Amino acid sequence: MIKPVTYEDVVKLVDRLTVADRHKLLAHLSQSTPPEALSTDEWMAKFAAVRVRVAPGPLFSDRREDWYDDDGR
Numbered sequence: 001m002i003k004p005v006t007y008e009d010v011v012k013l014v015d016r017l018t019v020a021d022r023h024k025l026l027a028h029l030s031q032s033t034p035p036e037a038l039s040t041d042e043w044m045a046k047f048a049a050v051r052v053r054v055a056p057g058p059l060f061s062d063r064r065e066d067w068y069d070d071d072g073r
Helices: 007-015 019-032 040-050
Strands: none
Touching: none
8 A cells, every 4th residue: 555645745745856956846837836726815825926026216206297298197
């Protein structure tokens, strides 16, 4: 009889992978799980992982007047 692989066994094996192989494994796992199979918390965690946090530059303005001419076009 074959012994089932436990989560702890997988973690030990993943710890032995190279960084490049870990990235490949993460890419495989993220693509192999269909979005509808994820809970809301899992989906939000996955979404948060791909967000890029960038502070606006010193010259950025969100004012309409700064983006368009005086006549608003």
